[in-house]
Amino acid sequence: MKNNITVLLLFLVPYLLPAISGIHPHKHFTSIFSFGNSYADTGNFIRLAAPFMPFIPFNNTPYGETFFNQPTGRATDGRLVLDFIADAFGFPFVPPYLAKGQDFSQGANFAVIGATALDLAFFRQENITTVPPFNRSLSVQLGWFEDLKPSLCNTTQGKRKHTPFLNDTVILGLAVYPERSDYDHLGCLKKYNDLARYHDDLLQSKIQALRNNYPYTKIGFADYYSPIRAFLRTPAIFGFNSSSTLVACCGAGGRYNYNVTPECGYPGATGCADPSSRVYWDSVHLTEAAYRAIADSWLHGPFAEPPILSLAQHCFVSSWKESVPAAA
Numbered sequence: 334m335k336n337n338i339t340v341l342l343l344f345l346v347p348y349l350l351p352a353i354s355g356i357h358p359h360k361h362f363t364s365i366f367s368f369g370n371s372y373a374d375t376g377n378f379i380r381l382a383a384p385f386m387p388f389i390p391f392n393n394t395p396y397g398e399t400f401f402n403q404p405t406g407r408a409t410d411g412r413l414v415l416d417f418i419a420d421a422f423g424f425p426f427v428p429p430y431l432a433k434g435q436d437f438s439q440g441a442n443f444a445v446i447g448a449t450a451l452d453l454a455f456f457r458q459e460n461i462t463t464v465p466p467f468n469r470s471l472s473v474q475l476g477w478f479e480d481l482k483p484s485l486c487n488t489t490q491g492k493r494k495h496t497p498f499l500n501d502t503v504i505l506g507l508a509v510y511p512e513r514s515d516y517d518h519l520g521c522l523k524k525y526n527d528l529a530r531y532h533d534d535l536l537q538s539k540i541q542a543l544r545n546n547y548p549y550t551k552i553g554f555a556d557y558y559s560p561i562r563a564f565l566r567t568p569a570i571f572g573f574n575s576s577s578t579l580v581a582c583c584g585a586g587g588r589y590n591y592n593v594t595p596e597c598g599y600p601g602a603t604g605c606a607d608p609s610s611r612v613y614w615d616s617v618h619l620t621e622a623a624y625r626a627i628a629d630s631w632l633h634g635p636f637a638e639p640p641i642l643s644l645a646q647h648c649f650v651s652s653w654k655e656s657v658p659a660a661a
């Protein structure tokens with residue numbers, strides 16, 4: 334607990350002035366629109382998949398147990414980074430787009446668990462069957478946004494083509510049974526993290542190009558990779574148990590508390606006693622405690638460039654990068 338407070342202050346001190354002088358950051362924003370995958374989905378997948386999947390793990394306990402006391406379709410025990418960011422700006426939780434009948438006047442969330450940057454057609458062409466047949470790629474999500482826009486504003490200005498944010502793809506041969514030498518000192522698979530860093534370098538140069546092309550738009554870069562490395566490197570500072578940084582809170586045993594049968598959300602898998610002491614919730618996704626710490630590091634720095642609170646005017650486009658934990 335003490336450690337948590339220390340960290341928050343460390344993060345806050347250099348940014349206290351801009352945060353305070355911004356006064357009411359909410360007033361500079363009118364809405365939040367979110368795109369992405371399970372790191373940001375607040376309930377779209379469970380609605381999209383309901384007609385096809387009789388049993389959806391994310392719609393079962395212990396998902397949601399920490400904050401909502403029930404599953405909400407978020408792939409964690411509580412809130413996501415997006416929830417903490419919305420809260421910091423005085424917005425309600427950003428409603429999932431597929432929950433029809435919601436008030437989207439302050440924003441909508443288009444993110445879907447398992448969403449890919451590339452279209453489903455690409456995976457079909459390449460005979461890649463590990464991607465479930467749900468049509469929810471980034472371009473589909475942008476299409477949903479286009480569909481929603483007339484109900485939000487009827488201006489003909491600002492019509493735009495979709496900028497191809499992520500037009501770089503690398504397909505890596507995956508080692509299913511890695512050797513000891515494939516891991517780094519934190520227990521992470523080096524090859525995957527090399528790929529993540531390579532992706533992020535490309536993304537950052539794309540973002541710089543976008544900033545040059547749209548000088549009146551504020552475009553921030555928020556980083557998942559570095560805060561997660563920080564959690565693994567110095568877990569105690571963030572209140573995490575240093576002997577179980579890579580062990581999932583929810584699972585059914587095994588070295589990483591991960592088994593394919595059953596996974597978290599299925600009968601036979603259980604949550605741990607204290608999710609706030611864990612980084613990983615279900616081996617793929619993080620705990621609310623981890624998402625809260627990431628949100629702090631994005632709002633105040635140092636893991637967003639620029640820190641989100643300092644952007645408190647006009648528009649913010651977030652991009653994300655993910656760290657790759659040890660293979661389970």
Ligand SMILES: *[C@@H]1O[C@H](CO)[C@@H](O)[C@H](O)[C@H]1NC(C)=O
Binds near residue numbers: 458
């Ligand atoms: C995918 O599978 C089909 C049918 O088996 C085959 O004709 C096609 O060449 C395959 N495509 C690739 C990219 O391997």
Ligand SMILES: *[C@@H]1O[C@H](CO)[C@@H](O)[C@H](O)[C@H]1NC(C)=O
Binds near residue numbers: 453454468473476
């Ligand atoms: C996915 O949805 C988009 C937009 O609705 C559509 O154009 C596309 O054909 C769909 N793709 C597949 C594989 O169903």
Ligand SMILES: *[C@@H]1O[C@H](CO)[C@@H](O)[C@H](O)[C@H]1NC(C)=O
Binds near residue numbers: 483484485487
């Ligand atoms: C925009 O126009 C559509 C169709 O005419 C209408 O249904 C919608 O309510 C309008 N939206 C706003 C924000 O005025």
Ligand SMILES: *[C@@H]1O[C@H](CO)[C@@H](O)[C@H](O)[C@H]1NC(C)=O
Binds near residue numbers: 497500
């Ligand atoms: C992606 O980039 C390549 C090379 O810059 C270009 O040829 C291609 O048309 C782009 N694809 C899309 C979907 O924008």
Ligand SMILES: *[C@@H]1O[C@H](CO)[C@@H](O)[C@H](O)[C@H]1NC(C)=O
Binds near residue numbers: 574577
């Ligand atoms: C940390 O995790 C280890 C292994 O799961 C456990 O034995 C220990 O009791 C935990 N420590 C605390 C302070 O919770």
